[in-house]
Amino acid sequence: MKGSRYAPESRNLTDPASRRVVRQITSHPSIHHHPFFFVPAYDRAGEKLIFVSYRTGRPQLFFEERASGDLVQVTDCDDLADWSIYPSPDGRFVFFTAGTGAWRVDLASFKETKLADFGAVEMREKGMVGAAMGTTALSASGRWWAIPVKAGGMSRFVLVDTQTGESRVILERDTIGHPQFCPDDDNLILYAGSMTDRVWVVNRDGTGNRRAYEREDRMQWVTHEVWLPGRRAIAFVDWPRGLRLIDLETGAAPWLSRFPAWHAAPDADGRRFVCDTNFPDRGLHIIPLSTEAPGFLCASEATSEGAHWGGQFPYNDGPVAVEARQHTHPHPRFSPDGRRVVFTSDRTGHAQIYEVEIGGDA
Template identity: 70%
Template sequence: MSKGAHFPKESRESTDPQSGRRIRQVTNHPSIHHHPFFFVPAYDRAMKRLIFVSYRTGKPQIFFEDRSSGQLVQVTDRADLADWSIIPSGDGRYVYYTAGTGGFRINLDTFEEEQLADFGAVEMREKGMVGAAMGTTALSASGKWWAVPVKAGPVTRFMLIDTERKTSSVIIERDTIGHPQFCPDDEDLILYAGPMTDRVWVTDRSGQKNRRIYQRENDMQWVTHEVWVPGRRTVAFVDWPRGMKMVDVDRGVVRQITYSPAWHAAPDDAGDTFVCDTNFPDLGLHTFHLDDDPADEAQPLCASEASSEGKHWAEPFPYNNGPVAVEAAQHTHPHPRFAPDNSRVVFTSDRTGHAQIYEVMLEDRA
């Protein structure tokens, strides 16, 4: 099948035995599916489309569910898509992604593909399955700026692309750059992950104000899964497996926000409530409020029943002596994310033997 192809509705509903909440399984083909990474929106702001990746054609391709009809629509037809690079624009016009050694966007109405950048003869991503090796990218709230880390020999170049002028420039070169994210309240502020032992950094778009905003307490602390908190100019991060902390990017003030064992945790658009998955043990998806007492227990949302590959998560911090090889296929992780209207949470689970897209409804209980 090629881009623009339509597939019949596959959704089916069930009830979560833990919470009684309604679960909608969006995809049902016997192949890998996953929505974007946990800090990347899966819907446009108007919620016309749910964006995901499907391997049903034999290679990863971008798809969306047309939420008015339930039909699934194939968006790309490429042999070289970097499936974790995808990021939809909030206005619902485009999905941005890397493929091969280029940066592209595709119009979701016309399926016209544009190349915005050619990165040259580069590796693009680090080797592995986690962190910078995933190749995630960042799009500003307005859609004007797209930030893409590009592995080029001994360094990673932080490429900033002007999506209107279709020009690009290198703003930083350093050892590693992973999981970039534009601040939702300031398009001149970009969060990114440095090395596993020195994770939490921000820069401006010029690269002149590149700085660490949190330094780990000791060589046993495992800092991971950073995310912006909307409306607060703060970055929340997982202090695995001891809960989550939050750091103010202007004042450097750090505070504990939960002691619950959050794994991948993302806030709603108001910056009030987080949703997270759990691992070792998998206790399902949970929510917690940012301004509650950190000692309060997170509230169960539903079971994930995902296999959540990555045995290293059960061990002490493993990266002090450099990278380690791990089997941690990301499509086996739930990566929960609120919908823009807070009516549901999207997540991925391979509970059926193949990774599928699910939604758990928040507005009602069965």
């Protein structure tokens, strides 16, 4: 039940190749995962690590209390959308969708507040990837929350004012997935369109909806876009050829790295990325935005479901059903201080949360 505290489950391991310390944070024989790769897993102070656990039989919000190591259950609901979770920067709340409602839960009192009700809608598209995951976006100030809502043949982009509770639809179109507020501008939101036309931005008031990048040809696989802090620029994976950066002013998209990153997330300073890999799995790596070569961090040993990633771009002729359970993907993410990386791995047979110490100068 909410408010329950579980004894620490962590144990330290050593990566045999890098010799870095890898801490396994959860151990219960059930599914665990941290938020999606572009969503913070920690509050800014690094006092709580937010994750989802299925140990009660249903997905529920938990956090690791860093000072004690205790695992604290935050929710006890029937229909939590586990990839919708988004922690507030100050560590007070987590925002999430459940059923057809949008909720905020207080991490101290465990009080849940419904901020919006979307009525009789599907909420998410069918499937396991992209818009079907139901990810949401919170602005850097914590004031604005953007939620894609699938309703019949269209997707509505709903903006919630977390202070007043007011909500409104700012955009309607065929599909809206993976929203992300610019970390340096609460007025600018990145989102994913269709698989063949991925990278779009829109102003917070719904004006200025525009394509940020257009595919070069039918063979190019554009995916896993994310803001680069400190610059009005969007990094994306040109799978499996490397990592590129879109300049929003010019539209140019030069290469950042030719390393075959899969999910790549920047640190808070925008100086480097951490990524996982697939086809083949080379483990987790750090990609500096400098002349340095990418550096091996540790093995993830995750199963990383998704056979479609091993072939050519599969979506040119429309949606394709894929088996790609997201808790089998590492989705690495830096801690706020840049000294650790959190990732998920099902190496034990159940998806667990891990944290690897980077070491050296953060």
